[in-house]
Amino acid sequence: MKYKIPFNKPFIAGSELSYIKQAVDFGKISGDGAFSEKCHHFFETHYKIEKAFLTTSCTDALEMAAILLNIQPGDEVIAPSFTFVSTVNAFVLRGAKIVFADSKVEEPNIDETKIEALISSKTKAIIVVHYAGVACNMEKITAIAQQHNLFVVEDAAQAIESTYTFSDGTKKYLGSIGALASFSFHETKNVISGEGGMLAVNDTSFIKRAEIIREKGTNRTAFFRGEIDKYGWEDIGSSFLPSEITAAFLFAQLEQIKIIQQKRKALWHHYFQLLLPLANAGKISLPFIPNYAENNAHIFYIICNSSQARRNLISYLKEKGIYTAFHYQSLHKSAFYLKTNSLKTLPNCERYSDCLLRLPMYYELLPEEVIYVSEEITKFLK
Amino acid sequence: MKYKIPFNKPFIAGSELSYIKQAVDFGKISGDGAFSEKCHHFFETHYKIEKAFLTTSCTDALEMAAILLNIQPGDEVIAPSFTFVSTVNAFVLRGAKIVFADSKVEEPNIDETKIEALISSKTKAIIVVHYAGVACNMEKITAIAQQHNLFVVEDAAQAIESTYTFSDGTKKYLGSIGALASFSFHETKNVISGEGGMLAVNDTSFIKRAEIIREKGTNRTAFFRGEIDKYGWEDIGSSFLPSEITAAFLFAQLEQIKIIQQKRKALWHHYFQLLLPLANAGKISLPFIPNYAENNAHIFYIICNSSQARRNLISYLKEKGIYTAFHYQSLHKSAFYLKTNSLKTLPNCERYSDCLLRLPMYYELLPEEVIYVSEEITKFLK
Known part of the structure; x- marks a missing residue:
């Protein structure tokens, strides 16, 4: 056999272990320390995301999105059928009914011309998936969403560094266009942390609640900023934040x-x-x-x-x-x-x-x- | 000032970084690789847990428990009020109504004598929290649960290595007694991985579904074992598994x-x-x-x-x-x-x-x- 070629090999930047050592030496390895902050800053400045929140997976970022959109049993969301199960399961967990849209003839992305026929009075959101990192037709999809008062969530699991150019020439990074977007850093992706993800909040009205939901439904983030003197139970939520070990690994990759x-x-x-x-x-x-x-x-x-x-x-x-x-x-x-x-x-x-x-x-x-x-x-x- | 004494310092065993390096060199840093397996084996053999599943947090382990118990809107669960918000929020996410029980006079744990009065026809489970790693009265609580056909979930976040001795002299590790139990490896715990947790499944009837729920609601675990030729969407679920980076860190700690x-x-x-x-x-x-x-x-x-x-x-x-x-x-x-x-x-x-x-x-x-x-x-x- 001339070669033995695996399907995937995780990329290693080289400085992952020394960054993890830095986090350990600093004595802070739970979430939202210095390396998480560096990652957030990278995404916010480089991709013009309003507010970035590292999560333990892209799945978890989508679950945050479903909670933020206040999905209730019976609400409908439109999503492509050619996608990973988490794209929709995150919404099913909140009780949503999934209305599947077909892909296009010429590419696997959601066919934007078929979306409007699927909208009902119960529709809350359109979830788009940029398959293989190739942008969906965001201009048309955004227009449909605006017209029907729906949220757009970008599942940008595969789409780091990809862009969409609007007809007026404006170019935007994928994940910075929808109200909310999710990214994955699973080891199969371009930039990795083993398991890992991120929620991008572009509609700033979601930021405050996102902080609470990500901290187990408590206002601990505000507490750590010194805005309140004790923190309490404010909302539903989960433990969405990854450790500094994970964030240190990811930051080493982002630099490359x-x-x-x-x-x-x-x-x-x-x-x-x-x-x-x-x-x-x-x-x-x-x-x-x-x-x-x-x-x-x-x-x-x-x-x-x-x-x-x-x-x-x-x-x-x-x-x-x-x-x-x-x-x-x-x-x-x-x-x-x-x-x-x-x-x-x-x-x-x-x-x-x-x-x-x-x-x-x-x-x-x-x-x-x-x-x-x-x-x-x-x-x-x- | 004679000393400067922080409230907590994360314990470092010494071999964490070399184990992470091993995982990286092996080319497998997503979840459920060799180090996850070592951790699972440790818990199953050392604590006599039927089946261990590493998770990204104790919160996530509790969420798995709530899904496995098939909690539906309107179901009631009894839990102590003196606990971390995740103990109950995991069940609230599934629609449960929380019925809070008081602590005892002499210690913060749930007062087992007050549980029965809180049971209704809608009660599905009793969640106990072993505060500070001190066992709740598991013999009495188990008896109440059996009598009323309820599940017991142990929130053993703080309780690694703690035991409970039954009146017949049988000694069991906490987390091995309830149908399901959760552990935490947050940096404040005795054994840590920054963020991290584990679900212990002791009622073996839950194992098969736990595998599916943990793999985003797919039968991917059975696929990797070669039992089926492709995997699909079977159930609700999430991405509960931590990376091998996290598992490698944890295993270094468990050895010590x-x-x-x-x-x-x-x-x-x-x-x-x-x-x-x-x-x-x-x-x-x-x-x-x-x-x-x-x-x-x-x-x-x-x-x-x-x-x-x-x-x-x-x-x-x-x-x-x-x-x-x-x-x-x-x-x-x-x-x-x-x-x-x-x-x-x-x-x-x-x-x-x-x-x-x-x-x-x-x-x-x-x-x-x-x-x-x-x-x-x-x-x-x-």
Whole structure:
């Protein structure tokens, strides 16, 4: 076997352990210490997020969002079906009914032209997921939300450093556009802390309650700022904050983000160029990047012509030492959803569930490995 | 000033960073890797817990418990009012109505003789909190629960290494007795990972669902064991698992638990002996440890004769460089609880809220510092 290429290798910046040591030596390893503050500052200044709150996972950030939006049993939220279960489970935990929207024909993101038909008097929010770090059509989605008085939540789990350009030329980072947004630092992401996430609050009216909800429903944050002399039970909430160990690890990564992105983007474009002839020959489809989107090379995927073709390709590549992975099962067809909802068809979503294949993509991946993977795919499908 | 004595200093075992490095070098830093497994194994073998699940916090472990007990809006749970907000907020998040029980006269734990009067047809569970690592009366509480077909959840946040001895002589570790139990590894605890917790499942009928709920409501755990060929959305749930970075840190601590406990217990008994004359003189009360309880020296507290006496003592000790801390505000008098419940009086709980004072207690505390603190308290109160 020429190479053995895993699907993912976590990126290590180099200073993670010395930063963790600093946190330990400083004697503060519970949450919201100096490193959490550094991470918050990075996100607020670099991405123009109004207020950043590190969380223990992107799931937990979405749960904070659901609490902040005051989701009540029976409220509806519109979300794509081609996404990770947490995108919607965070809202189901508060009693929401999920109304699934289909993906687009040309890319897995939510089809904004199908959203309005799903809005009812019970709809509270539209949850968008920037799949593979490629922006949804935020201008249109924001306009729909404004018109119907709905909140937009961006699940930006995969979308650090990606941008959206509005028709007037304004460019914004993903996660800074919706009222609320969530990020993930799970080890599979571009920037990591093992497990970890962040809630971005862009609608400033949510900041005060976000502080309380994140501190187990208490006003402890105000207490630590010296604004009150004891803290008490004010609201529902949870322990959403990660330790300083986690924050120190993450900060080491954030310092290297430009280097990480440069490398990943080069690998992404390399794959794209090498696989273009196969796409032009109709053997696969390649990622479609709309004009408004600048993506972050989080995932490089191809779309096979059938589920069987994907299965065969996965097996062939595995024999060649190349590990690839399909992605989400359609949530609208899941056992849990069908317990309380009837089966409907979302053909584009189902196609991505059946035919999308993610190729190896990580910082340490070598250009010759990209060539090898692309050549083997070409050899098998040609 | 003779000394400067903080209220708490996080214990560091020494091998935390090298274990984190091992996890990083191994290339697996998301949750449920080798170090999580080592921690689970430690708890299951050492404390005879049926199944251990690391979580990102004790709060999250309690939230898992509330989901596993299938708490529905309107269900009631009985809990002490003298506790941390998460003990009950985890159940409020699922819609539970909290019915608060008073503490005992002689110690802050729930008064088991007052529980039965609080049981209604809607009661689902009794949540006990082993305050300061001192066991509640588990034999009586278990009997009440069995008689009324209720679940017992132990909030063992503070109770690692503590035991309860049944009247037949059987000794069990706290957290291994209730159907479910939660632990905390917050930096203020005996054994720490900055932020962190664990759910102990002792009623084995909960294990399968616990795996699903902890993995965002998916059957991913069964998938990783090779039992199914793809995983899907099965249930509500969250991302409860901590990273391997957190687990590696924790495991380094667990290896030193006997040494930690030996030291803390010596300090605890030293305080007790030195302050006994003051207690005998009626100036303060000392912790009461029932015969059935072997405590873990998590907290050393005294009870002042009034709220004003406590305030004065805190100020005096602060001038002497000694940092002490009161503890919980009574939850039954909190702003949040009173929004939907009427004010009632729980006199013992309120006394602990007003008069209990925690003294410095940590691994590095020196015997001469214990003497100094005790002498200053004696000097001021005599």
